[in-house]
Amino acid sequence: MKQEVESMLKSKEINPTVNRMLVLDYLLELKSSISLTDLELSLESFDRVTLYRTLKTFEERGLVHKIEDGMGITKFAICQDSCKAGMHHDLHVHFYCHNCKQTFCLPKTQIPEVKLPENYQRQEMELIVKGICSACAK
Amino acid sequence: MKQEVESMLKSKEINPTVNRMLVLDYLLELKSSISLTDLELSLESFDRVTLYRTLKTFEERGLVHKIEDGMGITKFAICQDSCKAGMHHDLHVHFYCHNCKQTFCLPKTQIPEVKLPENYQRQEMELIVKGICSACAK
DNA sequence: ATAAAAATTGCAATACAGTTGCATGCTGTT
DNA sequence: AACAGCATGCAACTGTATTGCAATTTTTAT
Numbered sequence: 001m002k003q004e005v006e007s008m009l010k011s012k013e014i015n016p017t018v019n020r021m022l023v024l025d026y027l028l029e030l031k032s033s034i035s036l037t038d039l040e041l042s043l044e045s046f047d048r049v050t051l052y053r054t055l056k057t058f059e060e061r062g063l064v065h066k067i068e069d070g071m072g073i074t075k076f077a078i079c080q081d082s083c084k085a086g087m088h089h090d091l092h093v094h095f096y097c098h099n100c101k102q103t104f105c106l107p108k109t110q111i112p113e114v115k116l117p118e119n120y121q122r123q124e125m126e127l128i129v130k131g132i133c134s135a136c137a138k
Numbered sequence: 139m140k141q142e143v144e145s146m147l148k149s150k151e152i153n154p155t156v157n158r159m160l161v162l163d164y165l166l167e168l169k170s171s172i173s174l175t176d177l178e179l180s181l182e183s184f185d186r187v188t189l190y191r192t193l194k195t196f197e198e199r200g201l202v203h204k205i206e207d208g209m210g211i212t213k214f215a216i217c218q219d220s221c222k223a224g225m226h227h228d229l230h231v232h233f234y235c236h237n238c239k240q241t242f243c244l245p246k247t248q249i250p251e252v253k254l255p256e257n258y259q260r261q262e263m264e265l266i267v268k269g270i271c272s273a274c275a276k
Numbered sequence: 277a278t279a280a281a282a283a284t285t286g287c288a289a290t291a292c293a294g295t296t297g298c299a300t301g302c303t304g305t306t
Numbered sequence: 307a308a309c310a311g312c313a314t315g316c317a318a319c320t321g322t323a324t325t326g327c328a329a330t331t332t333t334t335a336t
Contacts, residue, residue: 015303017313037293047315052294070206070264072323074293095258106252114244114265119272120233126208127252128264134257153332155284175322185286190323192284210294212322 012061019046023054024063032102033067033077033094069103070096070128077105093127099136150199157184161192162201170240171205171215171232207241208234208266215243231265237274 005025009016022043027034036055040048055076058064067075093106106129116122143163147154160181165172174193178186193214196202205213231244244267254260 015312017302019314035293048293049295049316050314053313068206068208068210072206072210072212072293074210093252095254098261106254114231114267116233116244116267116269117272119275121270121275122267123236123269125268126266128266129252129254129260130263131254131261132259134255137257137259153283155332157285173322186322187287187324188285 008063012063014057014061014063019050020054020057022046023051024058027058027064027076027078030077032104033069033075035069035073035075039076065092067092067094067103067105068126068128069094070130071101075103077103091125091127094129095133096128096130097133097136098130099132102133104133146201150201152195152199152201157188158192158195160184161189162196165202165214165216168216170242171207171213173207173211173213177214203230205230205232205241205243206264206266207232208268209239213241215241218243229263229265231267233271234266234268235271235274236268237270240271242271 002021002025005021005028006016009020009024014020022045023039026039026043034042036048036052039051039055040046043051046054055064059066059076062079064076065079067077069075095104095106096102097104114122114125140159140163143159143166144154147158147162152158160183161177164177164181172180174186174190177189177193178184181189184192193202197204197214200217202214203217205215207213233242233244234240235242252260252263
């Protein structure tokens with residue numbers, strides 16, 4: 001497992017330090033996305049700034065993507081399916097749970113072209129669905 | 139004009155103070171949405187906190203809605219068409235311009251049901267389209 | 277019209293996410 | 307071992323959001 005994490009980092013040209021391997025490992029296990037603050041609480045062994053810079057590096061190298069959760073909080077998640085398909089900067093569909101405050105990446109959904117006013121140029125889209133997740137619905 | 143602004147406030151059960159009338163008047167003229175900071179810069183006569191509370195009151199009474207612009211900044215805009223149709227808390231489509239950083243409310247667009255995982259409950263949706271607005275495209 | 281009550285406003289202060297600079301420490305190389 | 311280069315931690319700063327409280331304005335009841 002450690003090997004896998006290490007080679008993932010290397011393949012993105014990121015030095016596999018202890019910190020980075022821990023963070024990546026944690027993110028891989030994670031089923032939703034996470035904010036810097038929550039990451040700090042989960043991995044207390046490292047300084048907030050270090051984690052901040054780790055996430056920033058990961059994002060720059062295309063290992064994770066940044067999510068605005070629709071409530072003003074920035075979260076990070078491992079790039080999945082759609083990202084791998086080269087959609088990294090195109091379309092994101094996320095689900096925000098009002099109860100547990102978690103943000104989940106939803107499987108890619110077809111969204112029709114949005115009719116823009118004259119001369120508007122579309123570059124990216126973000127769709128945030130808010131509600132209650134299955135775990136909280138029980 | 140002042141009469142109109144005043145009666146708008148009264149109809150929402152908001153005391154029509156000088157501050158509130160100025161803010162509402164300003165928002166009515168506005169073609170896009172505005173952040174607290176930008177409002178503060180535009181209406182220097184009032185304290186930031188007062189404007190903050192004014193916007194909060196307006197939002198609570200359904201006069202404006204809050205927008206996460208997709209870049210982590212909260213903005214406010216007068217509720218338009220779709221809001222009036224009782225959609226206030228249902229679906230918002232906004233356009234964020236990477237160049238001028240403005241966020242525009244887009245005319246209501248049909249968005250199909252997003253397929254949610256088992257047992258997820260949808261309450262609201264927010265669609266942010268990012269790109270270049272017509273004014274900046276020139 | 278006036279006084280009391282209630283609501284609004286301004287100032288100060290706090291909370292917190294995000295960010296940067298710099299000194300220290302670790303890693304790998306010659 | 308000495309050096310270069312990157313990584314990390316600490317302190318500090320920015321900017322937005324938010325609250326408490328005292329002062330002021332507005333409303334309400336006489």
